[in-house]
Amino acid sequence: MSLHARILTEIEERILSGEWPPGTRIPFEHELTAQYQCSRMTVSKVLTQLANAGLIERRRKAGSFVKRPHSQSAVLDIHDLEAEVLALGLPYRHEITLCSKRRSMRAEQERLGLASPGEVLHIVCRHFAGPRPFCLERRLINLAAVPEAAEESFTTVPPGAWLIERVPWSAAEHKIRATAADDDVAAALSIADGSACLTIERRTWNADNPITIVTLTYPGNEHELVARFTPSQG
Amino acid sequence: MSLHARILTEIEERILSGEWPPGTRIPFEHELTAQYQCSRMTVSKVLTQLANAGLIERRRKAGSFVKRPHSQSAVLDIHDLEAEVLALGLPYRHEITLCSKRRSMRAEQERLGLASPGEVLHIVCRHFAGPRPFCLERRLINLAAVPEAAEESFTTVPPGAWLIERVPWSAAEHKIRATAADDDVAAALSIADGSACLTIERRTWNADNPITIVTLTYPGNEHELVARFTPSQG
DNA sequence: AAGTGGTCTAGACCACAAA
DNA sequence: TTGTGGTCTAGACCACTTG
Numbered sequence A, B: 001m002s003l004h005a006r007i008l009t010e011i012e013e014r015i016l017s018g019e020w021p022p023g024t025r026i027p028f029e030h031e032l033t034a035q036y037q038c039s040r041m042t043v044s045k046v047l048t049q050l051a052n053a054g055l056i057e058r059r060r061k062a063g064s065f066v067k068r069p070h071s072q073s074a075v076l077d078i079h080d081l082e083a084e085v086l087a088l089g090l091p092y093r094h095e096i097t098l099c100s101k102r103r104s105m106r107a108e109q110e111r112l113g114l115a116s117p118g119e120v121l122h123i124v125c126r127h128f129a130g131p132r133p134f135c136l137e138r139r140l141i142n143l144a145a146v147p148e149a150a151e152e153s154f155t156t157v158p159p160g161a162w163l164i165e166r167v168p169w170s171a172a173e174h175k176i177r178a179t180a181a182d183d184d185v186a187a188a189l190s191i192a193d194g195s196a197c198l199t200i201e202r203r204t205w206n207a208d209n210p211i212t213i214v215t216l217t218y219p220g221n222e223h224e225l226v227a228r229f230t231p232s233q234g
Numbered sequence C: 001a002a003g004t005g006g007t008c009t010a011g012a013c014c015a016c017a018a019a
Numbered sequence D: 001t002t003g004t005g006g007t008c009t010a011g012a013c014c015a016c017t018t019g
Helices: A003-017 A029-036 A040-053 A081-087 A106-112 A147-151 A159-166 A183-189 B003-017 B029-036 B040-052 B081-087 B106-112 B147-151 B159-166 B183-189
Strands: A056-059 A063-066 A092-103 A119-129 A132-142 A171-180 A196-206 A209-219 A225-229 B056-059 B063-066 B092-103 B119-129 B132-142 B171-180 B196-206 B209-219 B225-229
Touching (some): A040 A056, A081 A119, A106 A119, A106 A209, A132 A159, A159 A209, A171 B171, B040 B063, B081 B132, B106 B119, B106 B132, B132 B183, B159 B209
Antiparallel strands (some): A092 A119, A119 A132, A132 A209, A171 A196, A171 B225, A225 B171, B056 B063, B092 B119, B119 B132, B171 B196
8 A cells, every 4th residue: 555545544534533523624744744754745645635525625824624524426415405495595494393212123223224223313304495395304313323413402403414514424325216205295295195206315324334314305396406527527 | 727737637628529539548658748848747646637537547558548438426327227227137128219310499409508400319219127118218419519320220229328439528417306207208118197207317518519418217116326425526 | 924735846666567 | 578657755946825
């Protein structure tokens, strides 16, 4: 393994593990050259890569700082619900329908990907654009990974935004489906039974440790996911 | 603009414009240092970036070669329909329902994003997984951008795969929606009227020049898009 | 004014794959 | 065996921003 690859992974680990939370100033280039006993070019290359990847921000004279994970990847972008509603020119609010802490049932354990039973937080939340329901959120949080979530009511900040601000993650998976609204969904979104809905299921891990699984259900024709990209950006 | 940024964009342009098609060997590092009158470190940095971005492949002793655009970005991956069907363990075939060349109507012009009327190819195609319809493809191709498409029947290679192999692109946009099946879609996919479908609309450009717009419609519950990613990969 | 990052140089040695 | 890319060094000068 090359030196700059080692430096890169070591810094990446500190950021993704939360040891260096967003806002932290990481060591100056000259400190890293001393620490790793290498030339400045080597650490500079690494920091430039991290900056290109969006993990850190570099400011002349001030230093390099850990960035807050800007919810990226285009497809993911969409999931800042509040920003999305406001972009439509409509007022946003959310409403917690259910927030219950309990020992995981087997089905929940499997959905989250837990190896053994544990405490989970089950949340149901409706997001509104103006007077109309915009999205139904059903979420499980692994309390072993995020114990402080148990003390939250999520009435001021919705669960998604709350988690993104606090919990570092290293991997995510989206599953996107079209589904027919069942009774519950139809009632929650004020739409007809059986109408088409867009469902996004998102799971998040930090170093193989499941954090949360969330299902977002949107009324079908009123919502679309948009993703733009160029071939040079994998 | 820094020197390495200039070198990067110049090489990128040659690749994306098709001047250097996939498989082309790009100049050796020592040739580029001569051309740009700079040190080897500078061009090496650029080529490393291009390799990381997946635009080129580097082989010791052999040189650096333009890669074929591996349809990436996870969400896009899914759209190699044949690979997807085969991954399900089912035989794949496709069937061209319509393939007509004509002058664009105004609605088509707008969908494609053409500034003025022009020749377009309108294709309707069904993709099968075993005996069952798997996906309905409705496509417009801008013949000004891809004149050779007019001579194709697309009976051996479906239009999507044909285009990817031949036409370089610099930008793409996906819109993902849940829709209710209308008469046409229901008939084409052998499903009930009004059932939920997943619709992916994809537009592709090469340097602001529209190439194609395609709408892929899948029976809802039988299909899902999966995207995985990590925060360090924008 | 001082210290940071941004860029670049002109070398060097090594690993690897092709001839 | 040879020539390519992969990595690294020990400098250098500049631009910018903060104090």
